[in-house]
Amino acid sequence: MPLQVTEEQVQIFERDGVVVLRNVLPVALIQELGDGVRANMGSPSAWANEYTPANTGGRFFDDYVNWQTIPQFRAAAEVGVLPALAAGLMRVARPRFFHEHVLVKEAGTVTPTPWHHDDPYYGVDGLQNVSLWVPLDPAPETIALRCIRGSHRWGKRYIPRKFVNQEPYITNAQGFVDLPTPEMLENDPNLGIFPAEVGDVVAFHFRTLHSAPGTERHGSGRRVVSFRYLGDDARWAHRPWTTSPPFPDNGLAPGDKLDEGRFPLLN
Ligand SMILES: O=C(O)CCC(=O)C(=O)O
Structure with missing residues (x-):
């Protein structure tokens, strides 16, 4: 698989846990992904969520793990630029696809x-990983992804919180601690705001703390698909809560490599 990222970009990703790759995706791929999102929203899976409380503006929809039924997602995940970027950033010969995640915020x-990092939500351990956040609409500063640079190296894992009301999944868990308050994170000197154009990719580590505003100050909506990849050190894991996505074991035990069709190892 050809290396599509520069050594400098890989080093930024390793140091900061986040790097923006400008103008790396062809228009045709963005159009295909837009078709995929339309199909997904027209026929959401059982794992889809609506996060917008009643009587508030807009709509925040998400769904994930639909690549086996939405060919546009499968093609983007398995061949071409995205797996090549993932391989390059993780410095692996063959990335493993974990899943895709659609996050749509309509206008208003x-x-x-909310602030979170993804690692504790997932039933997988390992430090070689990357999410490729692909905006299908411009994401200027008002609605851009926010990340705390370097937080992937803090050595901390935070108890997940429900997106819908920000309640922690549980109050205590061995090896996991409470998330700092949003105020603390927003005042962190390493806070970065990552505006992105269509064609750009924001790549971040599963342990990088991140958040994104609503769209009410922006005037239009925003569609994103995050493609998540794993490296050679990925191992199946259990958490003290139901993981998200809630993948069943299907015969995998903690510590196993994810060697099965749900998590294809790519060329
Ligand atoms: O796009 C967003 O609003 C958040 C993205 C996110 O949390 C993720 O891709 O892990």
Whole structure:
């Protein structure tokens, strides 16, 4: 698989846990992904969510793990630029696809994506990983992804919170701690705001703390598909809560490699 990222970009990703790759996706791919999102929203899976509380503006929809039924997602995940970027950023010969995640905020959505990092939500351990956040609409500063640079190296894992009301999944868990308050994170000196144009990719580590505002100050909506990849050190894991996505074991035990069709190892 050809290396599509520069050594400098890989080093930024390793140091900061986030790097923006400008103008790396062809228009045709964005159009295909737009068709995929339309199909997904027209026929959401059983794992889809609506996060917008009643009587507030807009709509915040998400769904994931639909690549086996939405050919546009499968093609983007398995061949071409995205797996090549993932391989390059993780410095692996063969990335493993974990899943895709659609996050759509329609115009006037007040609901933000709360601060979190993804690793504790997932039933997988390992430090070689990357999410490729692909905006299908421009994401200027008002609605851009926010990340705390370097937070993937803090050595901390935070108890997940429900997106809908920000309640912690549980109050205590061995190896996991409470998330700092949003105020603390927004005042962190390493806070970065990552505006992106269509064609750009914001790549971030599963342990990088991130959030994103609603769209109410922006005037139009925003569609994103995050493609998540794993490296050679990925191992199946259990958490003290139901993981998200709630993948069943299907015979995998903690510590196993994810060697099965749900998580294809790519060339
Ligand atoms: O796009 C967003 O609102 C948040 C994205 C996110 O949390 C993710 O891709 O892990």
